[in-house]
Amino acid sequence: MSTPILSLERVTKSFGSVTVIDGVSVDVHPGRVQVLLGENGAGKSTLIKMMAGVYQPDGGRILVDGRDVTLPDTKASEALGIATIHQELNLVGSMSIAENISLGRLPKRFGLVDRRRMKENARAALALIGLDLDVDQHVGELGIARQQLVEIAKALSMDARMLILDEPTAALTKREIAALFGVVDDLRARGVGMVFISHHLDEIAAIGDSVSVLRDGTFIAEVPATTDEDELVRLMVGRDIAQQFPRRREFDGAPETLLSVRNLSTKGMVNDVSFEVHAGEVVALAGLVGAGRTEVVRAIAGVDPYLTGSVAVRGRELPRLDVGAAIRAGVGHVPEDRKVQGLVLGASVNDNIGYATLASTAKAGVVDFAGQRARAQGVADTLRIRMRDLDQPVGSLSGGNQQKAVFARWILAESSVLLLDEPTRGVDVGAKVEIYELINAITAAGGAVVMVSSELPEVLGMADRILVMSGGHISGELDATTATQDAVMSLAVRDVQRDLEDQQMKDEA
Amino acid sequence: MSIASRPAVRKPGTGATRVRTFVAENGALVGLVVLGLALFIATPDFLTGPNLLNIGIQASVIAVLAFGLTFVIVAGGIDLSVGSVAALSAMGSAYMFSTAALPGWLALIGGLLVGTLAGAVSGFAVAFGRLPSFIATLAMLSVARGLTLVLSDGRPIATAPAVSFLGGNVGPVPMPIVILVIAGIVAALILNYTVIGRYMYAVGGNTEAARLSGIPVRRVLVTVFALSGLFAALAGLLLSGRLDSAQPQAAAGYELDAIAAVVIGGASLAGGIGRISGTLIGALVLVVIRNGLNLLNVSSFWQQVVIGVVIALAVGIDSLRRKTGH
Numbered sequence: 001m002s003t004p005i006l007s008l009e010r011v012t013k014s015f016g017s018v019t020v021i022d023g024v025s026v027d028v029h030p031g032r033v034q035v036l037l038g039e040n041g042a043g044k045s046t047l048i049k050m051m052a053g054v055y056q057p058d059g060g061r062i063l064v065d066g067r068d069v070t071l072p073d074t075k076a077s078e079a080l081g082i083a084t085i086h087q088e089l090n091l092v093g094s095m096s097i098a099e100n101i102s103l104g105r106l107p108k109r110f111g112l113v114d115r116r117r118m119k120e121n122a123r124a125a126l127a128l129i130g131l132d133l134d135v136d137q138h139v140g141e142l143g144i145a146r147q148q149l150v151e152i153a154k155a156l157s158m159d160a161r162m163l164i165l166d167e168p169t170a171a172l173t174k175r176e177i178a179a180l181f182g183v184v185d186d187l188r189a190r191g192v193g194m195v196f197i198s199h200h201l202d203e204i205a206a207i208g209d210s211v212s213v214l215r216d217g218t219f220i221a222e223v224p225a226t227t228d229e230d231e232l233v234r235l236m237v238g239r240d241i242a243q244q245f246p247r248r249r250e251f252d253g254a255p256e257t258l259l260s261v262r263n264l265s266t267k268g269m270v271n272d273v274s275f276e277v278h279a280g281e282v283v284a285l286a287g288l289v290g291a292g293r294t295e296v297v298r299a300i301a302g303v304d305p306y307l308t309g310s311v312a313v314r315g316r317e318l319p320r321l322d323v324g325a326a327i328r329a330g331v332g333h334v335p336e337d338r339k340v341q342g343l344v345l346g347a348s349v350n351d352n353i354g355y356a357t358l359a360s361t362a363k364a365g366v367v368d369f370a371g372q373r374a375r376a377q378g379v380a381d382t383l384r385i386r387m388r389d390l391d392q393p394v395g396s397l398s399g400g401n402q403q404k405a406v407f408a409r410w411i412l413a414e415s416s417v418l419l420l421d422e423p424t425r426g427v428d429v430g431a432k433v434e435i436y437e438l439i440n441a442i443t444a445a446g447g448a449v450v451m452v453s454s455e456l457p458e459v460l461g462m463a464d465r466i467l468v469m470s471g472g473h474i475s476g477e478l479d480a481t482t483a484t485q486d487a488v489m490s491l492a493v494r495d496v497q498r499d500l501e502d503q504q505m506k507d508e509a
Numbered sequence: 510m511s512i513a514s515r516p517a518v519r520k521p522g523t524g525a526t527r528v529r530t531f532v533a534e535n536g537a538l539v540g541l542v543v544l545g546l547a548l549f550i551a552t553p554d555f556l557t558g559p560n561l562l563n564i565g566i567q568a569s570v571i572a573v574l575a576f577g578l579t580f581v582i583v584a585g586g587i588d589l590s591v592g593s594v595a596a597l598s599a600m601g602s603a604y605m606f607s608t609a610a611l612p613g614w615l616a617l618i619g620g621l622l623v624g625t626l627a628g629a630v631s632g633f634a635v636a637f638g639r640l641p642s643f644i645a646t647l648a649m650l651s652v653a654r655g656l657t658l659v660l661s662d663g664r665p666i667a668t669a670p671a672v673s674f675l676g677g678n679v680g681p682v683p684m685p686i687v688i689l690v691i692a693g694i695v696a697a698l699i700l701n702y703t704v705i706g707r708y709m710y711a712v713g714g715n716t717e718a719a720r721l722s723g724i725p726v727r728r729v730l731v732t733v734f735a736l737s738g739l740f741a742a743l744a745g746l747l748l749s750g751r752l753d754s755a756q757p758q759a760a761a762g763y764e765l766d767a768i769a770a771v772v773i774g775g776a777s778l779a780g781g782i783g784r785i786s787g788t789l790i791g792a793l794v795l796v797v798i799r800n801g802l803n804l805l806n807v808s809s810f811w812q813q814v815v816i817g818v819v820i821a822l823a824v825g826i827d828s829l830r831r832k833t834g835h
Contacts, residue, residue: 303721327723341721344714346781355711355722362704369702409722 003066004029005162005193006051006082011060013046020046023060024219026212028162028193033184035196035204035225037236038214039428044197047214048164051195052084053077083155084164087171089147093140098122100139101154125157126150129183145176149183162193169198170426173289181207199428201229237430245461246436250444251280256314258330258448259417261300264309269295271472273309277417277448282439284463284480285452287492291469293452294336297419300450301333302326313417327356329417332410334403336421336452342406345395349387350376352394352405356413379408383438400431407438418442420451424458436462456485468492536826537773537790541797548801555804562683564793564800566751569685570595570744572792574763575770576696577628577740579788582771583700584733585713585780586642590631592763593653594738595745596756598624599668600657602746603755606669613669620672621742627653628738632731642734650764658757665754668746676750685747692743697785705732713780769816770795773823794819 004027013021021043028034028051036044049055050062053071062069064080071077074084091100098119099106107117122135131149139147148168155163165184169177184194184207196208204211208225213235220235255278264273270292277283285293298304300311302323311318313329326333335341343352353376361368361375376390383404387397394405403423410418420439424432439449439462453459459466459480466478468491476491532539548555574591581588602620605611611619627649634645675684700706708729711719720726744763749755772778773794774787798819802812 301721323720324723324725333721335721340715341717344711344718344781346714347710351707351711355719355724358707359704365703365705367702367704367707 002029002031004063005065007061007063007066008047008050008057009061009063011047011050011057011062013050013055013057019217021050021057021217024212024214024217025060026195026219028195030161030191030193031188032209033188033194033196033207033225035198035208035211036214037204037211037232039236039430042214042236042428043217044214045166046217048084048166048195048197051077051082051164053082078158078160081159081161082164083158083160083162084166085148085151085155085168087167089144089151091139091147091151094138096136096138097126097133097142097150098135100150101125101135101157103154105158121157122153125153128156129153129186143176144171145173145179148172148180152183156187156192161191162195163187164195166197167199167426168196169200169203177203199426201232204232233429245458246433246440247282247462248440248444249280249464250440251446253279253446255279255281258314259300259450260312260315261296262310262312264296264299264306264311266292266295266299266304266306269472270299270306273469273472273474275467275474275477277450279416279446279448280443281465282443282449282451282463284459284466285450285469286454286456286459286466286488287469287475289454291492292472293469294421295472296469297333297421297450297452298335300326301331301419303333303335327413327415330415331417331419332356332413332415333419334406334410334421334423336425338399338402338406339395343394343402346393348391349380349385349394349397349405350390353379353408353412356409360413375412376408379411380405383408383411384434398428398431400427400434403427403431403435404438407435411442416447418447418449420449422453423451424453424455456488459488460485470494536830537775537787537794537823540823541790541794544794544797544801548797548804551801552804555801560800560804562686564796565686565689566683567800568792568796569689570748570760571763571766571770571795572689572789573692573740573744573747574760574767575774575788575792576692576785577737577744578764578767579696579771579774579776579783579785580700580709580733581642581737582768582776582778583713583780583783584709584729585716586635586730586733587768587778588628588631588646588734588737589643589764590627590646590649590653591737591741591744591767592760593650593657594624594627594741595748595760595763596758597627597653597657597660597745598738598742599672599745599749599755599759600660600666600757602672603666603668603749604660606672607666613671616669617671617675617746620746621739624738624740624742624745625735626738628741629731629735631738632734635734636727636730646734654761661755661757663757665752665756667754668749668752672746672750673753674750675747676752685751688743688747692740693785693789696740699736700783700785705729709733710781713782715781766792766795769820773820775827791823794823 006028008024008026010023010025011021012019012023024047026034036047038044046055050057053074053076062071101122102118107114119135126133129149129152131153139150168180172180204225210222211225212222213220215236215238257276258279259277262274265271273296285296287293295304299306302321302325305321313331316329318329319325339345350373354372358367361371373390385401385404387401394402424435427435442449451463460483463480466480466483466488467474468476468488470492475494478487554560574595578588578591598620601623602616605619606613606616631645631649634640635642675688677684708724711724712726712729716726745760748759770791771783771788774791776783776787795816798816799812802815
């Protein structure tokens with residue numbers, strides 16, 4: 001085999017007394033996609049930061065083209081042709097594609113920016129990955145997927161021969177992922193080496209060549225990307241997950257209707273949606289991104305207004321656009337993006353768990369500190385939130401533990417109707433199972449769960465009933481025990497175009 | 510993100526590391542102590558009873574303004590109107606006493622209400638009018654100053670005895686210092702121990718997450734600006750009480766000193782971080798520097814240069830520490 005573009009040889013890295021990487025070796029070959037697989041906290045990000053020159057290893061060697069190198073900063077790694085495409089993209093939304101691609105090295109003529117050459121460079125860069133876009137368009141107007149491709153084009157225009165793709169598919173739809181993988185295939189054919197990180201096991205076989213599995217900062221194995229998913233999970237978590245979706249239906253009380261939504265419509269997004277959820281039940285809202293699922297959940301939670309219809313909890317109608325009233329009625333909302341909508345990242349775990357119950361447990365407006373802390377500790381222990389202590393800023397926890405902190409808030413508030421919007425997004429496999437167990441516990445105690453999810457295996461594995469949304473309304477209901485991925489998908493894409501046209505005509509009328 | 514990297518635990522360690530951690534986490538306090546020591550060595554006039562009382566009195570107006578502003582900054586906003594609102598409240602109170610012939614104590618309470626109301630108006634504009642707080646309070650800065658001039662016709666008005674009492678002495682103790690201490694304790698209690706205080710940190714840290722957790726964000730914003738107005742009014746009354754008259758141009762530009770005090774005290778203009786104790790130290794740093802430079806006969810022109818450099822250094826060191834301290 002060829003000389004690797006980059007090799008990490010038995011590198012180690014410690015922060016204080018904690019060793020986060022211990023003697024890990026990874027090779028990245030030209031024209032191959034090396035997948036890094038591991039749970040959150042396994043050391044993947046530390047490893048790619050060493051490749052990018054953000055961190056320097058304490059031990060071991062880094063080789064580029066077989067020669068020993070040190071990468072004191074990101075400039076050094078970029079000079080060697082190593083570029084990182086981060087989850088949070090490094091683009092300026094208010095500037096054009098052309099400006100973004102040339103940012104930091106604008107072509108100049110007589111001391112002024114040579115706009116024509118800048119645009120030519122940008123077009124050439126986009127052509128490298130077969131992207132046909134107007135280079136004058138502002139980057140902010142592009143979807144995430146396109147922005148990612150622009151960032152890749154930018155890296156290639158800087159002569160990158162190795163790309164580190166950090167969870168590039170996390171925010172993409174199926175079709176966008178297919179487009180991205182097309183580009184990756186192209187780059188592979190052209191000899192670009194790539195490092196790929198993803199939590200989606202099915203993507204590994206689709207795009208990877210070889211998989212390096214990490215666990216707790218140590219190297220576990222390197223296996224071909226064709227290895228089956230169960231085996232990958234076993235390597236990653238070190239134990240068999242016999243049941244990835246351990247749905248249990250243990251509630252044996254009366255199937256009281258907890259949530260009932262009638263003829264709900266919002267401006268432009270949700271069109272006449274009605275459904276009920278009973279005690280002990282998990283109802284999934286499936287469908288494509290943009291089908292209106294998140295909008296339904298936000299309207300129920302009182303976050304967004306709705307035009308017509310009603311929402312009732314235990315038969316009592318909720319006022320529109322009143323989060324506080326919804327919470328008092330027993331609604332808990334785990335939003336789509338925990339970092340932006342769910343948590344105050346700089347505040348402590350204790351504060352974040354307590355926000356919804358701060359007022360109701362206070363005496364004369366004074367916070368019940370001792371009680372609040374004891375309750376937060378109790379629920380954190382129950383959910384096994386891994387943290388140093390309750391005063392740790394919630395932003396420094398791993399994704400799964402952050403998500404559990406959002407859940408903890410609603411468990412403390414004794415919410416009986418849980419609205420979960422993509423509850424396991426960006427969460428590692430181990431924490432996913434813990435969240436599923438939490439859903440089981442909620443329904444076993446007589447709670448009702450509405451779950452929005454784009455992961456069909458999760459929908460089929462965890463729901464009791466599946467409501468499929470398409471173009472803003474419910475296009476069909478399926479029983480989860482008999483439903484198949486194909487059945488869900490065919491409802492999800494049904495009449496999307498026609499529904500859009502209907503909506504447009506209505507808006508115009 | 511700087512707010513996420515705030516050190517949350519103090520690791521027990523050797524004496525030396527403990528000192529280092531303390532210095533790192535209380536930069537402004539350490540700066541104040543160093544400043545005091547330097548002035549103690551440089552001039553015999555610094556560490557004397559009268560001079561220290563003088564510093565306390567000078568700090569009182571800025572500190573009380575800055576306490577109110579701390580609420581706003583913690584909640585992620587800014588209040589540029591505090592100086593004008595202070596002047597309007599003092600003038601309103603003096604007008605109630607001198608022209609409307611209200612009893613003195615009622616004029617005092619009236620002055621506080623004027624400030625609270627002005628703050629609440631800014632708060633409504635921010636919470637319900639969706640104006641950025643910078644704009645809403647820039648408008649209030651102009652409106653309040655204008656109303657002060659309208660009310661006074663550009664001339665000073667005598668204050669009520671109850672207000673003059675705030676600027677006077679009780680035995681050897683100057684009332685401004687007593688009020689400074691009480692206002693500081695009340696502000697710290699609000700910020701640390703009340704539900705609304707904890708909500709301020711949440712709203713400033715992440716408004717959207719706060720709203721989705723059921724926190725009444727708009728009510729918090731109105732409260733925050735109303736509190737800022739109330740504290741500004743108290744500062745204005747202190748100031749006018751010391752002079753026995755409300756001046757139309759009183760406290761002009763004080764908002765900048767107050768903002769400086771809050772940020773020197775370690776608050777983040779991005780919201781979610783800030784402490785009353787820090788703000789007090791920030792105000793003292795400003796006043797001690799001015800006092801010291803006066804004692805050393807440095808011209809007031811150069812004083813402005815020094816103050817500017819100190820603000821930049823204090824905040825620069827603080828953000829550098831937050832970045833590397835993680």
